[in-house]
Amino acid sequence: MRSDRLGETLLPKKLALPVFASDALSSVAYAPDEILLTLGLAGGALAVTRSWPVALAVVAVMVVVVASYRQNVHAYPSGGGDYEVASTNLGPKAGLTVASALLVDYVLTVAVSISSGVQNAAAAFSWIRGHEVLAALVLIAALTGMNLRGVRESGKAFAIPTYLFMLTVVGMALVGLVRRTAGTLPPAESADLTLAPEPGMEQLGTLAMAFLLLRAFSSGCAALTGVEAISNGVPAFRKPKSANAATTLLLMGAIAVTMLLSMIALATWTGVKVAEDPGQQLLRDGVPVGDGYVQHTVMAQVAMSVFDGFPAGVVLVSVVTGLILVLAANTAFNGFPVLGSILARDGYLPRQLHTRGDRLAFSNGIILLAASAALLIVIYDAQVTKLIQLYIVGVFVSFTLSQIGMVRHWNRHLAVDKDVPEQRRMMRCRAINAVGAAMSGTVLVVVVLTKFTHGAGFAMAAMAGLFLLMGAISRHYRHVSQELAVPEGDTKHQMLPSRVHAIVLVSTIHRPTLRALAYASATRPSRLEAITVEVDHDATRALQGEWDRRGIPIPLKALDSPYREITRPVVDYVKSIRSGNPRDLVVVYIPQYVLGHWWEQALHNQSALRLRSRLLFTPGVMVSSVPWQLASSEGAEERMDGPVAGDVRRGGA
């Protein structure tokens, strides 16, 4: 698809929901597990009695956050999301903090979603067990490859698995409810096990108990990751953009809450028991089940109970859950370029990320994202429970700053707009955002307190590192632009060089060489010569012989190179010309051949490229590439325009 048709790809609500919600909805595949197993650290009783209150607390936060973001979507429809809200209202430092948090979160979205996807898929495909890290790395490599090739995110490709996932979870809840009512719902495979507390957690004081509940709540808040995605994607919606985005956000919140509560209900009914350390904590008849015990995810255990006697149902749940988690990971691959482009525009990331179609820059970003996620997966052994500890802090940093920013936004507007009904509306909005800010801030404090030593500290260190890096990039750009500026009235730099000395680089006599000689002659330089580097004495003599035989009317000079180097002798020769005639301009013509595929290009022209990069360091020298198009280059230039990851989210230019 050509870039000038981007405008036609705006999303209707029914496609925007799956594109933007897969990340948020997919967390229902791991959030219940994390709530249950964190509570289970203090034994099975707590997991049974406290999972409901904790889940309801998470739902309460979800309701407030969704309500708050509906304000953001209306007030900032440009797709800048939390970064823009924080930058505009709280200043560039706050914006940069949000940006760092979001970048870290993209990495963790990939790591957590893929790890959970592998764990869920392992319920259907048991050969994955024992090779989870490898499976996760293969999936990341596949996503990376897909996004490097520039496969366009397709609303329809998202729609089928996402809607299927919603249907599956809700359907499973309904079947579960019916079977429970009928008294035919079998217990989960782990229902007859006892869940022993971790050593040291047998008897908890009130404070330690409160702390554990808060930790479970923090883990459960993983269900909120991805809620902000819609606020970054308003430009991709059909008109009226903000209203449609707000409706979609509401819909997503409602579905997420329904699914989370369904899963908790099903887990309670079937008596699922999950533990952080299943081999030791789970007891059968008082004896630990041992390391051989395979702990399925809550989703898989519930499916096995609900669809007892209908194995295809279990496979369906497992496959669909795995799929939606891979889609959620892909979300990060598509969201990253959008954020990267905005940060590049503001000079915080390499500028080329801002120009649409710089495939190389985006590719580097995608590779960096994938490599960081892969590293985390190797370090944390693809274990969701460990990775999740790092995950939530970034999300809530960005929630909190964004909501505080929104409160400031309303304050500013209230000071200006004196229309009474409008003032009343803005005060209502401000109240919602204030509640959102307070709630997110509280959760952030809870997350930091309960998770700091479990990994959140590491995530915060990464955020700090990115913050400093982006600050340094921004300072670098400012510094360079000062150095390049021309004072008004300065004409010195417009001085013309007195003479032009042209040099054509020759390695052998072939079509590109002859073209370079012709083009160099066409520019009518003051002096024109061909030079070759003598790496092999016989080869140079043969070249000179052919040169004379063909009667080429330009002198050919051979430069010595005792150490088989091409670059050094040419650079030294050019420098010697310059130092003899400092007001002359030296133009070096380098024949270069153009092929159609990147792997062909990689096999050629490398010494030309290296030579150019060296010659650029000498003032008064200009390097001209004289291209020769080989047959395979035909049509290749047109092929270079392709879709880029993030196009759909961006909603066109």
Added chain:
Amino acid sequence: MRSDRLGETLLPKKLALPVFASDALSSVAYAPDEILLTLGLAGGALAVTRSWPVALAVVAVMVVVVASYRQNVHAYPSGGGDYEVASTNLGPKAGLTVASALLVDYVLTVAVSISSGVQNAAAAFSWIRGHEVLAALVLIAALTGMNLRGVRESGKAFAIPTYLFMLTVVGMALVGLVRRTAGTLPPAESADLTLAPEPGMEQLGTLAMAFLLLRAFSSGCAALTGVEAISNGVPAFRKPKSANAATTLLLMGAIAVTMLLSMIALATWTGVKVAEDPGQQLLRDGVPVGDGYVQHTVMAQVAMSVFDGFPAGVVLVSVVTGLILVLAANTAFNGFPVLGSILARDGYLPRQLHTRGDRLAFSNGIILLAASAALLIVIYDAQVTKLIQLYIVGVFVSFTLSQIGMVRHWNRHLAVDKDVPEQRRMMRCRAINAVGAAMSGTVLVVVVLTKFTHGAGFAMAAMAGLFLLMGAISRHYRHVSQELAVPEGDTKHQMLPSRVHAIVLVSTIHRPTLRALAYASATRPSRLEAITVEVDHDATRALQGEWDRRGIPIPLKALDSPYREITRPVVDYVKSIRSGNPRDLVVVYIPQYVLGHWWEQALHNQSALRLRSRLLFTPGVMVSSVPWQLASSEGAEERMDGPVAGDVRRGGA
């Protein structure tokens, strides 16, 4: 060090030995383990009775191979090694087979050595246990970083650990011998365990038993990997090169044999028991020791016995062994560019690998090597026993083809040289190489038969893949050079373009822009204009205003770009000029700024680079870079000349 001083770095024998032998000698750290645990598959009795015969068989092969390679070193002193011998005497297909085998072997040298290094180091640093993969990946990353930066291999840096390793192993053998004679040598920590056969291996028939012995022998042949290194490194020796290399080879063989036999003796004396599956196979009082059992390497277990009561000795062995294995891995990083350069010269690998100082090409090779090794380590969980199954097939493919090639070599010379004493000498040499060929060929068949399903098949598939890839690269180069060739007497391509149309690309008015305008004017084109791409209407108007105010005497034209793209509008404009005047030459001048560090460069000039790569596809267009040197570029060009991995082995240009 500058490249023109390479010649001064030739190695005396006492430094050449550690540089080239660390790979071969380090295998004593894992070869005994592999012999013992393979035999142990059929129970402890076999491991005790058969380890000596198997080890002696390995020694016999070692003696023959060393004797054979002494011939190679004299006959082919150019450093082409097995590849050159096979290519010259058996044709390019054989050469390419050897090259593929060696490339696969470099990857496996890294994977096996690092994995074994980590296992050995874990004896002293027990916190490594459970994180072997991570530790191995960190080590690979460190080696990669070191070699990317171009740290020169230093004979001295190799000498200390290598000699220390030899001393440690031989010293340990002597102390062990003394203590055994005195009756004070304590048994190994695993001596009181019983080694149960693997299920299904309790009662082996004669054939199955012979097969197991051959498998153990194949694994033991890992001790031979790296023997060929000296034959690739003859140019790095001081004169008389071949004689010195042959002596060093003999010395290395003697030391390797001594160390291998010492280790087998020590293992027998102390009663070390190692198993492929220690948790199940090792029994204490008839009960499996379970997965919690930590199986130390033979080296570590022997050290713990010999240096019983002297823990510093154990730590020394562990550290020195770990170190020599890391050096062995580094060998591959340095050997790879040397082989790569020769293969590139012959057109089988990207040509830039042949030109000294193409840091980028070498860097890509080093990264590819490291990534492949890292992948293997992740797949095989850093387990030496699994990786070793892939290792030996490549070595023996290259041994066998090289020795067959040597036999042909002597046949050819015997047919020409009729001098009787010389004939007699050559026939003696031929006999040695024939025995070498027969012996290596037999081992190769044994290795393929016993290991094919254990991983050797995978290594062979990788070799086949490389073989096909290098064949394709070679065909590509031949095809391109045919397409570029100019028939004698053809003058069409020397036709001069009639007029020159110069275009200067402007984004803003700064020093580089003014310089580009001045240089373009200096070439006195038929027509000169400046163009800018209008991404933002206001910015373009501001630019045009400043242009007029400063009175720049060149017309500025703005090109429309509705989709925030720079490249497309410029390419289309240039094409439109060309199609109007097909005999004109269009020169596009692109201002470019030059900074001192690669990370600074990465932040700039990217749209210029992209534009150039696009414009090259249009015939009749030439792209000129007009560099502006920023302050940070001062002195950077000189810094670009640095050492390259493999310099020492190459022995200068």
